[in-house]
Amino acid sequence: MFSQSEREITYAEAIREALFEEMRRDPQVFIIGEDVAEAGTPFKVLSGLVEEFGKDRVIDSPISESGFSGVGIGAAMTGMRPVVDIMFGDFIGLAMDQIANQAAKVHYMSGGKMKVPIVFRTTLGATRRSAAQHSQSLHAWVSHVPGLLVAIPSTPYDAKGLLKTAIRNNNPVVFFEDKMMYKLKGPVPATDYTVPFGLADIKRAGKDITLVATSSMVQVALGAAEMLNEIGIDAEVIDPRTTTPLDRQTLIDSAKKTSRAIVVDEGYQGYGVTAEIASVIADGAFYYLDAPVKRMGAMDVPIPFSPVLEDLTVPTEEAVYQMARSLCGRN
């Protein structure tokens, strides 16, 4: 997609750049959350924003996820475009009534009269040794609620483009950033561009098996694809980029082409994103499939602290490789 000479920045820098550009473009955009101003969040993703936009637009809030989410929703309903920072994805539980019962439903309940253009930025991803309450990938929770859009970018390019789309969208968007990817570098144009919602991206073209991977799992799937390549299996890696809306057609078309599919996602496997996507593929590509659609999610246990245990809970390149190999009859 890009030449080698193209500028490379990190995932965190891409997020920050999207915020800089959107806040310059639209004075209605503001940021609210815990330690978002001078501290720039614990991940330093927002560093520098308060210096340009001031404390009136980069607003440090008390530790009150429900409260500042609600304040954001009320502001969004009355002419502003808040970007609400929920430090860890695990904390959306604290704000869930505001997100799922208020933001998600206002437009429909009001017969289309009111809009809630708000972005809830939060994180997902384990293996940071942060244990059970700072490591979960809970994007399935909000993907389950009609009225919410959910973006889960896997590259710096997608992170910038999807965040700009999220901010310009007139609906509540929950935007999940993989905290383990903040330092990942990739090509990102310095220009203004957006990535549309509901458009999957083929991260690696292939013909033998489809690996549908989201967010943190895209790098894992690409790694597995390289390993598979060495034994002559040509894997296609597809990233839906948003769970709502979901680009069903691209997923189905790929599975029809390859006849095999594995869905890899870091959310808990039970009742998770993998289940929804696998059913879409099973339904849409049934007569083309040579094997059952397989799912690989996080193990259904609270994320343990001990590194030895934590690493067991998340799909790895090796595990995806073995699953794909088996599915292709190459045991």
Added chain:
Amino acid sequence: MKGKADIAVTPQDRSTDVEHWLHAYEQMAKIRMFEEKVNELYMKAYMPGLAHLYSGQEAIAVGVCEALRRDDFITSTHRGHGHCLAKGAAIDKMFAELLGKEAGFCRGKGGSMHIADPASGNLGANAIVGGSMGIATGAAFSAKMRGSDQVAVCFFGEGALGQGLLYEVMNMASLWKLPVIYVCENNLYGEYTYYSEMLAGEITERARAFGIYTETIDGQDVQQVYATTQKLVDRARRGEGPAFLECKTYRYYGHHVGDINREYYRPKREEKEWMTKRDPLKILAERLIGQKLSDQAVLDHIQAEVLAEVEAGVQFAINAPYPDKSEVTQDVFAV
């Protein structure tokens, strides 16, 4: 910030402004008759779902909303018909919404507990107890950010004091001096339970802990509600921050229309006492007549006009078509 001393400006005295009070009487009568009609529709099985009647509390919605401009915001509750009407919603479109008709305020998709009318500043009723406290505070936040002098009023019952969200947003409202007024309608019962059984400490002490100015008033006296709200609104518009207003009141009907046998949680004599001695319409009527500002004939005429409007609104709603089935998937997302 304890007493009432920090109110510097005396608002315009409207105690003898007859037109103003006759209008307030009309608004209260409108709510009373609207709710009587809702009860009737429900009993006749015209109305699907739930209805939580506002009868008895009319002076609060009317007294507060009369002190607001049309572009000021309110958020409302499951017991929200009164707030809606007081802020300026049309009767016919409200009945249509209650019956699930397309002509309703929310195209029939919200119903009794979700009526919203942004054109009159009503950001919506909310069926989550205390659910709109964030929205009201956010509307005030937005007003301040946009450099407007709009204020936001958050209506809720004393039962909502059990919700943590209130304490989160009162903290922010006080820190940031937001133009929001928290109006606690203490009707003595949270669903089927006397409020003090579920509430430790004093109600207004909660707001005072955040440095928020508070008052407790008789919620049956529309003139007192109006005058107090006017002070609090002026104060908020001047940038002096939030306020918390506790209004003592009573709900004439049950928690909802189906809550008919109430004696296990409140005695009939208590209901009778409030209805005969503390009725907001009677209190205002007696005062206007006593001060010779009006007479019974004028009030009767208002009642008759309101009744006609309510009857016409019901007929409109009954005759109105239901939404087309294709509506079910419309407006999940905004364009």
